[in-house]
Amino acid sequence: MGVQKKTRKFAQRDERVKNPPASAKQEKPKDELTTQAPQAPSNMFFTANTALGPPYHVLVDTNFVSHAIRTKQDLLTSMMDLLYAKCIPTFTDCTIAELEKLGDKFRLALRMAKDPRWERVRCSHSGTYADDCIVDRITKHRIYIVATNDKDLVRRIRKIPGVPLTNLSAGVLGLTTALRLQQESQRAQQVLIVAKDFPNTTSINYASPWAGAHYRPVPGSTPQAVREEKQAQQTYKHFKTVAAQEPGAGVQIVDGVEHLENPPAEYLDPQNIRNAYAHLDGFRQLTAEECPAPTKWGVCYKSVAVNSPVYCAWLLRQFILKGGQVREYTLGDVMEAFYLAENVKTVINCSGMGFKDPKSFIIRGQTCLVRNPCTMTLTRQNTDGSWSFCIPRPLGGGTIIGGTKQPRDWDPNPSPQTRETLLSNAAKWFPFTPESGGKFDVIRDIVGRRPAREGGMRIEAEKVGEGRVVVHAYGAGGRGFELSWGVAGDVLDIVQGNGLLQKASL
Template sequence: MKNSERVVVIGAGVAGLTSALQLSKKGYDVTIVAKFVPGDYDIEYTSPWAGANWMSFVKDNERLANYDRITYDVFQKLVKECPDAGIWPRRCITYVRQEDLDKQSDILGGLLDARPWFADVVGNFTTLDPSTLPKGYCQGIAYDSVCINVQVYLPWLQSQCFANGVKLKVVTLKHIKEAMHLHSSGYKADLIVNCTGLQASKLGGVMDPKVYPGRGQTVLVRNHAPAMYSVSGTVDGDDELTYIMSRPGGGTILGGCYQKGNWNGTIDPNLAQRIIRRALEICPDLEKDFPLDIVRHNVGLRPSREGGPRVELEYMEGVGKVVHNYGAGGAGYQSSYGMADHVVELVDLALME
């Protein structure tokens, strides 16, 4: 790889940082330009608000399954080799209600299958005996997965970028073409990688009308859950979810909801109470040692996109070569390395021409 091949990555969320890291490993001269960086908290900066874990909901989509497959393998390696990354091995358990079996859902996807696509990818996949399930559930699965403490992982990911020579500029862009002149070398970039998430709907030159927020609300508690849990549906509405993620370093995330098109960053106290009620119903062990102890309530906006994530090469008039990587929605972490590797393939292709 030639040192003269300069790449500017827009965005310092999990997509931007992972793309920059993988590009730097290939020898590209990478500069990240971003409005927000790890340590910042803003409703526009989606990555710090994530749960986050690996729980694939892909169904009948080989491209997205491959993203998740690649990322699962990387996370397993990081668990063993990088204890400072904030990734923790956890058992993941999914319960399915009878009334949800025939649903077609982008949110639930393959989780409704008795044997989802990833059964042969994850460790220790098990179909649960129906007699062992909580009341009201007809099937369940369990497998080895991971939970990620994003407050640890994002700074760690940034540090890996810096160790590989990636530079960072804190900048607010109005148009994508501005990024071409922001490479740390002072020279024009050869290519831009667009990892702007929700801002892809607002950034000049991109303005993708398919991008929308998937509002999520969670409750962080000090209590410990013995595993990660998810369920197929709730009695409280189709846009509400039940999931539990016990985090590396302590505490547990209780969720949640997926409110399509909702940009509201304000906490809904009634929703919070429903989240807590559902979590205790599925995992009463949360209160085994002490009553529920709330640390804080969170709202985050998943950077979703109609038709799924956009990972593609575009030749933009007045800008040049652009590789897009945005729109992963709730799969931003669990797809991150697979999507970033696809970005590297597209950058290689574009810069060989």
């Protein structure tokens, strides 16, 4: 240390030595501490990488190719499915050399890596340690996404800083939004879900597992109705894809029918009906003869039935498999969320009821889950304005018979009289198989609380301090499932519009 200090002082004082001879430059004391400050590439505007866009150059490492072969996945197709854009699989000389060294067992992987369609980047450095090569390359040239299953490599790559987004809630809205943000940030930004209830729990104040849940449009012309129509349409599109591609998700396309005895004014305006229903496959208004008396109005279409607990667990699984983090925690205030991970700048508040929002209120719903199978969802409105419905729960989860809508009713206990009314109405109106003989095999009564809000959902960004933003998305009432993907899209727009989302910077 003493020697080092002396040398430095000398160099500082002697101003005449402006250009020391080359030999002097190399004479660096061996134990001198040097700070390596990596220079930010010019395309990095704060945390966003403006150089990264489709077609994506995807640097593939050795174990990723062999994994693709083992799981029989086509490299290019699966990349494009994941990133929704054109991709160019890219291999470095080092990766190829590593595969060659691995011998006969990896000959298939080597053949796949040498496919002439892929891009090859040449290496001029010494040594062939492929991981170092990849890390070095992506640090210098921020135009790559890395495809790897290697935990160590992932850990090294993640060290390149990212600002986490905290997503409050593991309800259907929090989970969907977290997945959407994760998809969009291409893992560059860590999403953390913080919630007191997760899909394996059954608190009465956690609405999602108690939902029907089916897709039934709600016609109207208020600003809330118009916004919800857009959100519902986006969700419908997404649910169709999930139903077709993910049999384990608990989402199924089923026939949907509505019969109304006393249709409210919104149902009698043809424009309203077109706006709310026209996007649905197989939509058709029923003729008067087709409506069973005394109902006067009816429609049929392809609806969606969701096994709500199964679907929420599936969403959570997708999130975790894609690298998402979760934490069970009860917050006293939304601000607490900024302290639950390092460097949190954005919190998404999908807490259902918000935090002491005076506009929030609950709508109690009592339903009955029965074993009797039913193949369609039918909704019926009665003269007194009450609604009855049956919703099959996909994957053999029985059928939901509903249901009440009781604003601000906090009774947590199921009412036996309500159960009786629900079941006797169901026996009269719903298409259960004749074997049921009007009898129901009850699994359980359900009481849930729909997180509603006067004027509809709150979806907006709130600045809560220097560089800190809360994006609110709560108060979906009785429509959380059918609005979920639309709401997630709206949150994403707000997050992107405020420059809060970090795209992959590799």
